[in-house]
Amino acid sequence: HLLLFLLFVGPFNCFASYSRATELFYSLNEGLPAGVLIGSLARDLRLPTAGGQDPASLQPPLSFTLASHGLGGQYVQLDNRSGELHTSAVEIDREALCVESSGATILGGSAAVSSSSPSPESCLLLLDVLVLPQEYFRLVKVKIAIRDVNDNAPRFPVPHIRLLVPENAPVNTRLAIEHAALDPDMGTNGVQTYRLRDNYGVFTLDVEENENGERTPYLIVMGALDRETQAEYVTVIIAEDGGTPPLVGSATLTIGISDINDNCPQFNDSQFNVTLYGNSSLGTHVATVHAVDMDLGSNAQITYSYSQKVPQPSRDLFHLNESTGAITLSTKVDGDTPRLHRLIILGNGPGCIPAVITVLVTIIKVMMRPPEVVPRFIANEVEGVVYLKELEPINTPVAFFTIKDPDEKYKVSCYLDGDGPFRLSPYKPYNNEYLLETTKPLDFETQQLYEISVVAWNSEGFHVKKVIKIQVLDDNDNSPVFSEQLIELSIEENNVPNAFLTKLHATDADSGERGQVSYFLGPDAPSYFALDKTTGVLTVSTQLDREEKEKYRYTVKAVDSGFPPRESIATVTITVLDKNDNSPRFINKDFSFFVPENFPGFGEIGVISVTDADAGQNGWVALSVLNGSDIFVIDTGKGVLRAKVSLDREQQSSYVLWIEAVD
Template identity: 45%
Template sequence: MDLKSTFCVDFTGSVLKKCICVLLMLFCHKIPSYLSTEFEYKVQENEDEGVFIGNIANDLVSTLDMECDSLAYKFMKEVEYVMLKNESGEMYTTKQRIDRETLCPVEFHGSPCTQEVNVVILCANQYLQMVKVKIVILDVNDNAPHFEEELMELSIPEDAAVGTSFGIDYFATDNDAGINSIQNYYLDSSQNVFGLRDGETPSIVVLQSLDREIKNLYKMKIIAVDGGTPPLSGSATLLINIQDINDNCPAFNVSEFVVQIPENMSSNSMVMQLHAVDADLGPNAEITYSYGNRVQDASKKLFNLDSATGLITFSGSRSPETHPEHKLTILANGPGCAPVIVQVTVIIIHSSKYKPKLEISYIANQADGVIFLKETAPANTPIALLEVTDPDHYLKGSLYIIGNVPFYLKPYERSGNKHLVVTSDQLDYELENQYEIIVKAEDPHNVHQLAIHVQITDENDNSPQFHQSSFETSVEENNAPGALLLKIFATDADSGQNGKVAYLLGSDAPNIFSIERFTGILTVSTTLDREKEKLYTFTVSAIDHGTPPRRKSTTVIIHVLDQNDNTPSFLTNDYTFFIPENFPSHGEIGVINVTDLDAGLNGHVIVSILNGSNNFLMDNSRGTLRCNSSVDREKNTMHVFWVEAVDGGQPSLSATAKITVFVLDINDNPPIVLLPQSNASWLLVPPNTPQGASVAEIYAVDYDTGINAVMTYNIIGRNGPAPHIFGINTATGNITLQEKLLHKDYGLYQLLVKVSDLGQPQPLHSTIMVNLFVNETVSNKSYLEALLHSQTVFTEEKQTEPNPCPLFQTLDFPCSPPVIPIAVAMIVVSVIFLTIALYMLLSIRKKSKRKELYKDAQIPLKINLDYYTKDWNDAQL
């Protein structure tokens, strides 16, 4: 049925509804068919109210082709066990619990249990789309296996070979499905005589040779167990009857009987009842009796033998000549067997006034004529003494026990007057708990019977038995206190208190576990923590209430499953590392120690850098922080960022830590001379400068730090009229006048200064030319600058003798006597010119500052000094 017809069926019933139906059909006619959508959600049965099933709105986002600000969701037909939120499209369980077995009959358990509902989506109260929702109901183990028949019977011939299988038509049913349905069957109390072969058709397997004559009935439990957690089981009683085969021949208890009969015995009176025993049953135990060939005809005529019953009767055709003693050889014939022979001697005696009498004396415990005999009494245990009073020996050889009971008569004296009533086999209360022993004897006139009542008392001869060698289950940590873990199950074949089983924890069981004494339900009293203990192994004992009690133990194994309940933990929340600025790319900086006590994915931690620092990266394979690119201390002395550790749990947990990486300095920057600005800069030194005065200052910076930025200043080359009259402070770079200036000291001085740091392993340095012009003034600036740009030959620092013609050596003039007068004249003219110029300059500027610095230069190491941006040259003007 399509959407239109569905709506019309729902709306029929009135004219108004029919009109609405027509309009809806016209509207739905325009809806494209591709808007029909189908979703599938899963939910377990028996969930509480409010359990989330699914969100149609979230799943529908990718399928809607149109936008709508206000969507509404409605069931086309209300479902009592599912609630749909109209605004959000979320589906939840209701108070009406979902029962999978009710919704999906057992015959459909081979397929998933699916319920379909249709959801209409409205946009601004107008139809937008219909969604088909399939709700798959998942099974939980809420049904135990069940046998329709509480008592099952199976017959097996006693000659069945070991390993032979016999199918059984009895099956258990379990309304659950999948692993929660029946997984296996097993037998309990089978005494290892029978086993169970589990399969599509369970069958009983013979494990030991059978003998019906020893035991003809076996009683046991057949138990069906499902695969749920904890497992549930159901049981039924199985009776196995052992069928007889003809594997026994007739036998008499004794080989000879002596019977006395009175001479006046009436005709057809019983002389003796022969009773041969064949342990088989039915046709296999049929016995016929016949006289042997040596029996005389007179005896055969006097005594009649019933071939079917073995009854010998007196015919009454006695004469005075009849011999008083007759030997009767009688054959007992069974099918397929050789005859067994018994000799019966009949003695005819005169009549007596005494009648035979049977009397019983008890050996075993008795009360009110009932013998109480323990089931553990061994075979051949005497329970009573039977005494026969028979003066005329009428009953001689005719005493026997009627029926198939595990007792027999054993002669106590040679006279044959006393017999012990003895057990012929070990007794079993679980199979038969009471017997009536009928002792019978017949004389020619009467039948004598004596009943002995025996009550078998149960003994605690069976220990509790577990249906499996160990019980194993799993439970997630963080469980609620008192959570049920599993049900321990044991059975005891005894009855009453002897078969009542109680459960106790072994001494090795932690005190957080407890077991319900009579149900075997194992619970844990506290919340488990897998990080403290992930496996518990201990023993549980099943003890019956017998005296003394019997015990059986089994092993319980509890696996604690992990939950993501531990946040990743850093060794410290603030890591600090130091690396040199020449640290190699992808080199290991250090280990980021992080742990997570959870297991599996819950404990698998990935560490990542949070604030996007491209200079570093995390190597999660080794748990180390690596350098991703080269670092330069002069650009950034310290890097601070955060790392996050996220585990693989659902939902995941995370932690953060602060990382600080300090970049250590290396000596990779030589000193930079800021003042003077160039090798062509110069300063004027007036001749009246006092000795010891500072005439110039070299200012340099080193972008390294520490010892790598400590600088020393040294003059490594000198040139001028008196080169050594200027000295330098190696620590500050201040150049001072060492001697008083004389007229002969006038001229241009060039000092080559080496500025070196103290870096390791190799100091770096820079050089600068310091030009000092000793004169009163500068008369020809162009000429001076030409001198500064000419090639200079320095006097090495180790030289002590002054150069006789430093200026001309600088100008490449030959230093020879013919040119000395000319040179002197030129020097005099220059000095006069410079003196005049200097005087004019000093008159304009009252005070000249010689300590100047580059324009816009930043000098962090000497911030207490004020510097002009003018060069030395500008200061002279």
């Protein structure tokens, strides 16, 4: 029993005396190169050495081993004899290892990366190291804290940030900039401050930090804003971290000033004067008032109305367009109409006191009567519209016009206003008669309606205009036109009945029924071809046989519905394509040939003639001897029969051969 006790206690006391330090803590910067010393486990564990020599000189020597190679083990190199721990060739990136300070641990066997730590900025690399031999055995927990370095610049999630600020925003208004800059670095190496490259003297930035340490920039209004003065401010927002030296990131910040209804309509003048001749026609434009509102959209909408001070006779005489502000003459001026009208007009805006302008209209009494323009139409005229057929000859008369002064006091002249092939000329020998006629044929397809005016004026400058509308009537002056004059088609023989060949298409520039096209076969078309009158679909009702006829050529017609009808002709050519529908055929049912005995070998005995009605490869025939091929041979292409050897009548006097023909 004593012996057993001594064997048990000895190793137990040795293990206990060297197991005080079971956890080591180191720290290093991220991004270090390979071979940087992190720490010496033998020294820091205070393991015994041989006279202060290297631990490997102990007998038996110390051995240091990672418990297993996991995620954390790739970043370090452990010397298993000296116990020195160095960085490996795999660079440590703190932001890649510890993305978030969430307390989660990424396990890797006995090695792990952890952000679990009393400090929210901690990023730990955990290693389990075994120390051997048995006399010094222990499991050492090694914790390596990865210190952050400023290796990342702040970055905004979007390159362009837009913020809207109402133009009536008071000073010290704060607006959060939602797209804050991001910096993977921690602590002071993260984003610390924001600034504007140009604050225009009315903006500044402030930063608020929440309980999670997130910093949000706020735009602060420092001065009065006016959208009508400046509707948009474009600057650059800059984020700066707290590293040494600091790193920065930027984005474009566009500050849009949104409109509010802070402006009212305004007229440039308070009053203006207008004169109107008493003989003015209804609808004559008198004046237009125009107010301006510097706001946008519905805030700038202006309507116009008469003031209640405007008497009803003036309202009846002058119409005011509430949208455009146009004033027009709405009733005829007569002898009882007042000569002076004071029109007080209001410019109304939403939520505004109306702007006011006064229009003084003075009506001038006109003693002279305007010139008279009296038309007498030669061409057909209905309710002021003259109807002329196209292709009427040049100098076709349209109308006579009598131009005169009703008071016979003033000289009256006239001219033709407007575009078109028309001419207005004096009709001799009369002084006040004018003839309107055409100068070239009219074409309905070019232009259907003309509007011209006969303008007369007297020596006092008084003008009168007579408007004439001329409608061109369509005539059947265009023939149908095929898209192709020669229509080349092809179809394989042995087609199905009523097979589709093509769809003909012709156009006619005339209008209405004159432009409707019907299709017909020419008299040279075989009866088994059919052409749909309306659609132009061409079909063949029967099977075509190329061996019977290979080419078809006939005409088709396109006829319009005018009177008399016009037509055009196109040619259709159809090529029937061959199919292998015929077998080879021998010219004779039997072939007999006579040769003398001892006929030399490969001499020509005779020709086997064969035909095939098909074309091309379908009609090429190959011949072969089915029996006796050891004695006889046949020329495949020419059909020449030959004997391979000299023939001996005493051995065999006749031969019966079977010849096969294959296309």
